[in-house]
Amino acid sequence: MARALGGPGGQGINLEALLAKAWKLHGDGKHIAPGEVVQPDERLSWPATIGIGAQHVVAMFGATFLVPLLTGFNPSTTLFFTGIGTLLFIGITSGRLPSYLGSSFALIAPIGAVTGYTIDSGTPIDSHKMALAQGGIVSAGLALAIVGIIVHFAGSKWIDKLMPPVVTGTIVSLIGFNLAPAAWNNVKAAPVTAIATIAGVLLVTVLFKGIIGRLSILFGVLFGYGVAVVRGEVNFDAISNASWVGIPEFHGLAFDPSLLGLFIPVVLVLIAENVGHVKSVSAMTGRELDDLTGRALFADGLSTMFAGSGGGSGTTTYAENIGVMAATKVYSTAAYVVAGICALGLSMFPKFGQIIATIPPGVLGGAATILYGMIGMLGVRIWVQNRVDFSDPVNLNTAAIAMVIAIANYSWHWGDMVFEGIALGSFGAILLYHFMRTVSRWRGTSLESASPASAPAGTEIEEGSLVREHNYGWWRRVGRKQEEAPKTVH
Numbered sequence: 001m002a003r004a005l006g007g008p009g010g011q012g013i014n015l016e017a018l019l020a021k022a023w024k025l026h027g028d029g030k031h032i033a034p035g036e037v038v039q040p041d042e043r044l045s046w047p048a049t050i051g052i053g054a055q056h057v058v059a060m061f062g063a064t065f066l067v068p069l070l071t072g073f074n075p076s077t078t079l080f081f082t083g084i085g086t087l088l089f090i091g092i093t094s095g096r097l098p099s100y101l102g103s104s105f106a107l108i109a110p111i112g113a114v115t116g117y118t119i120d121s122g123t124p125i126d127s128h129k130m131a132l133a134q135g136g137i138v139s140a141g142l143a144l145a146i147v148g149i150i151v152h153f154a155g156s157k158w159i160d161k162l163m164p165p166v167v168t169g170t171i172v173s174l175i176g177f178n179l180a181p182a183a184w185n186n187v188k189a190a191p192v193t194a195i196a197t198i199a200g201v202l203l204v205t206v207l208f209k210g211i212i213g214r215l216s217i218l219f220g221v222l223f224g225y226g227v228a229v230v231r232g233e234v235n236f237d238a239i240s241n242a243s244w245v246g247i248p249e250f251h252g253l254a255f256d257p258s259l260l261g262l263f264i265p266v267v268l269v270l271i272a273e274n275v276g277h278v279k280s281v282s283a284m285t286g287r288e289l290d291d292l293t294g295r296a297l298f299a300d301g302l303s304t305m306f307a308g309s310g311g312g313s314g315t316t317t318y319a320e321n322i323g324v325m326a327a328t329k330v331y332s333t334a335a336y337v338v339a340g341i342c343a344l345g346l347s348m349f350p351k352f353g354q355i356i357a358t359i360p361p362g363v364l365g366g367a368a369t370i371l372y373g374m375i376g377m378l379g380v381r382i383w384v385q386n387r388v389d390f391s392d393p394v395n396l397n398t399a400a401i402a403m404v405i406a407i408a409n410y411s412w413h414w415g416d417m418v419f420e421g422i423a424l425g426s427f428g429a430i431l432l433y434h435f436m437r438t439v440s441r442w443r444g445t446s447l448e449s450a451s452p453a454s455a456p457a458g459t460e461i462e463e464g465s466l467v468r469e470h471n472y473g474w475w476r477r478v479g480r481k482q483e484e485a486p487k488t489v490h
Contacts, residue, residue: 022095023334032329039285040098043334052330053338057346059324060102060339061218063371065356067103067313069364070182071133072117072125074311076353077248078103081312083343085303086336092299095333097292098325099277100340101303101315105375106175106269108182109422110136110262111313118185119361127251130311134253136263137308143267145301152294159271165386166395167429168272173379173399174406174425175269176372181409183368190233190362197224197366217367224363233360242350251311265426270316272382274300277317284322285331394436402429 026038029045043049060082068078085101093099111117114136115129151159163171187194201220204212212219228234274296282289296317304314325331346352383390383399390396406425 023332026332036329037285038330038332039287040096040281040331040333043332044330049332049334050338052324052328052332052335054342055324055328056100056321056335056339057342058218059321060100060318063105063217063318064102065359066364066367066371067105067108069119069357069359070108070186070368071111071313072115072119072130073111073313074249074251074353075356076347076350077250077310078307078312079343079353080248080347081303081307081310082315083340083347084306085300085315086340086343088303088306089296089299090333090336090340092302093292093295097278097281097289097296098321098331098333098336099281099296099317100321100336101300102318102321103313104266104270104273104304104316105179105371106266106273106316106422107137107140107263107314109175109178110259110266112182113262114259118182119189119364128254131252131254132256132259134251134308134311135255136259137314138253138305139255139260140263140266140270140314141301141304141306141308143264143301144270144304145298147267147271148294148296148298148301150294151297156275156290156293159275163268163272163430164433165382166388166398167433169379169382169386169388170399170402170429171265171268171379171426172272172382173376174403174429175422176375176377176379177403178406178409178421178425179368179372179375180407183365183372186361186365186368189365190228190231190360193224193228193231193233193360193362194366194369196227197221197363198369200224201367201370217371220370221359221363221367224366225359228360228363233362234358236358238357239351239354242354244351245348246350248347248353249311253309253311261423265423266314268426268430270300270304270314271297273316276382277322280322281325281331284326394433394440397436398429398433401432402426 023041023043026042026044027033027036029043030048032038032044038044044052064078064082065075067073068075082100082102086099089097089099089101111133114133115125117125117129197220199220200223201216204216204219208216225234275293278289278293278296300315300317304316307313307315321336382388388395390399402425405428406421409421410424411421412424
């Protein structure tokens with residue numbers, strides 16, 4: 001029986017009819033036939049949809065809560081804005097692009113550079129420095145939203161030209177590896193607990209299949225937390241003092257133009273993550289979704305601005321939730337609406353937020369060791385998937401110089417502006433690539449002859465721009481001579 005909401009003149013609004021317009025029922029709502037997927041504009045029965053939405057919340061937990069804990073931000077506030085951001089994202093993309101907007105790891109480094117916060121210091125984050133960091137987050141979100149508007153009207157081809165795979169992979173990698181010292185600092189605070197956390201993540205990964213294996217970070221953190229409790233590293237006082245129900249703590253922001261150099265380069269990573277998300281979902285659903293790239297970028301930018309304005313971490317599309325979709329074959333945006341609502345509900349329980357806040361440095365250090373490394377290796381995966389050829393000196397030098405700049409955390413002061421590791425590395429990768437590529441084309445030095453160890457040229461090379469022999473030159477000639485040589489009978 002259809003449920004109705006009361007309306008003017010005694011007329012009711014058929015809620016089920018409204019929901020049916022947004023998401024049509026897939027089959028009988030209970031089963032997914034082999035080879036089929038539940039498309040974004042479809043749904044299963046509401047009990048099943050609610051269950052899958054809850055899985056999405058669980059999937060993002062581990063990574064989403066690590067960011068505020070590592071930066072000193074309030075976990076409940078961050079959770080609140082991830083829920084708001086997810087609902088905004090689904091609405092702006094017209095329910096066609098499933099995604100959960102969780103906390104962005106790309107913003108950890110610039111936030112830490114501004115606040116100087118470390119969890120093992122025992123002191124809360126400085127209020128003014130936090131406000132300045134929020135201003136930087138809002139600036140990054142605004143820049144991303146502007147890029148989204150440009151992409152929506154002009155297309156996304158210029159992004160591919162500006163950031164070919166060798167550049168994109170480098171930027172993603174250098175962010176993860178730049179954060180490595182922060183992970184080590186937390187590990188040093190409680191090495192035994194950190195090792196237990198890492199072991200928990202790895203064991204769950206290899207011991208379990210399906211959704212449990214995909215939630216290895218969450219279960220590893222829970223195991224490490226248990227070890228920390230046994231070792232007396234957890235203080236529960238804040239939990240008992242917290243209320244059961246309440247509104248998350250919001251925090252005002254401040255702006256300092258000199259800090260923009262730390263935050264704006266992060267936009268390049270957020271662009272890469274969003275574009276990659278659109279392409280991933282498109283491949284998994286078999287639907288062309290490139291027309292949503294601009295909307296996705298704008299939605300993520302708007303979500304990041306909202307988060308920064310109230311004391312939450314910046315947001316981005318989450319690979320963890322892609323894993324849930326791949327495991328369940330359910331790409332319904334209805335499940336993400338449920339997930340967003342669940343996140344908002346959980347953010348209203350202060351005790352829950354305080355439980356998250358009690359996670360000690362050792363656990364965070366162990367989890368961060370894996371997550372930061374994963375970010376670094378995601379960049380490597382971009383290189384591999386796009387067959388980036390590092391026998392090409394342009395590609396090799398672009399990645400090599402940018403990575404060292406970021407890992408060693410080079411810094412450059414330009415007036416009041418400060419550019420550090422990630423910022424210098426990101427801009428350096430873009431500028432170096434395009435400068436060297438332009439000069440090499442002009443001089444005809446684009447590529448040397450391929451060697452047997454080199455991979456085929458990467459997709460970052462435009463068709464016809466570079467001519468390269470793939471017959472391996474002298475190596476093949478030597479092999480041919482060896483084959484033609486008369487055999488000696490012993």
